[in-house]
Amino acid sequence: MRQRAPLEDLETRRLPLNEIIQGSCLEVLQTLPARSIDLIFADPPYNLQLQNELLRPNQTAVDGVDDAWDQFADFSEYDRFTEQWLAECRRVLKDDGTIWVIGSYHNIFRVGSIMMNLGYWILNDVIWHKTNPMPNFHGTRFQNATETMIWAKKSSGQKRYTFNYQAMKHFNDDKQMQNVWFIPLCTGAERIKVNGKKAHSTQKPEALLYRIILASSNPGDIVLDPFFGSGTTGAVAKKLQRDYIGIEAAPEYVAIARARIAAIPPTLAADTHLVTRSKRDAPRVSFGQLIESHYIAVGQTLCSKDRSVTATVKADSQLLWQDQRGSIHRIAAMVQNRPAFNGWEYWYCEDAAGNLVSIDELRERYRRDHRGG
DSSP states (O other): OOOOOHHHHHHHHTSOTTEEEESOHHHHHTTSOTTOEEEEEEOOOOOOOOOSOOBOTTSOBOOOOOOGGGOOSSHHHHHHHHHHHHHHHHHHEEEEEEEEEEEOTTTHHHHHHHHHHHTOEEEEEEEEEESSOOOOTTOSSOOOOEEEEEEEESOTTOOOOOOOHHHHHHHTTTSOOOSEEEEOOSOGGGSOEETTEESSTTOOOHHHHHHHHHHHOOTTOEEEESSOTTOHHHHHHHHTTOEEEEEESOHHHHHHHHHHHHTSOOOOOOHHHHOOOOGGGSOOOOHHHHHHTTSSOTTOEEEOTTSOOEEEEOTTSOEEETTEEEOHHHHHHHHTTOSOOOHHHHOEEEOTTSOEEEHHHHHHHHHHHTTTO
């Protein structure tokens, strides 16, 4: 986990960590120090513009979103509100932080435009595909089965931000995770109810926040949710050993969220169990270092995984293939007739028992053997 600078420590001590603050998100955001938050997840009002009661074919009413907090006089009022809270979020976001905003077709395009106008730089739009969506009862349109999340950094010039690529790849059976996530709506035991009714009309599933927080923060980071609702962000942050700050206007939601999070036992897992570091974060090791440290020998034969291609290791860390000389990357690309290729992923060598070992695994052994000096 990265070390905080002294100024950052001072700002952190001023923050209401692991607390839920009741009040207007605009007013509370203004009290937070600038550049103090690592990650923001925002589930703002969608401005659904519902005009009539929605009925099922049997004429029973659908328990939809008709809460006062989702109602605005017109698009102009909604846009002003959106611009204000997004501007404050950008102010409190660290220069290496990111923000996620979720919405439906009713609002997400307006939100995205405002974000770009404020200077945010969009990294991905991630589609939440609900595996158990509500039907379109009247059959007048396609069934709406998705919501869109915008993942953005603070500016186009921002060089660094957290993305635990390797962790998400492992999470997806060692395949690069795509931007369409198949996750069911919050139902069953996870759905919080009061007197048999949904406590919050738009409670998000923990699986959704699990991916977001795992992907774009590290243990000990500070996660802000300016529309805290029933506390899903705080619940998942606690489980993954992140600090959270929640802002929520409705006192009944604050009470529900506090009770929910208090019931979660502390996570005792070590940091190393909570995040898989990207190879980009690992100490750089050159192929030459493996040679000079005798992990690979001069004159040794390297081969492709199917053993159909072989090359010889030269003392200067180049490979000799037929009459061609070059780096592990250049020769790996040449033999496959490609413009470029990662040689760490292509080349193997034999161990003493005759088994093939990836040179990338040898690089990891070198890192482990030389950790700490």
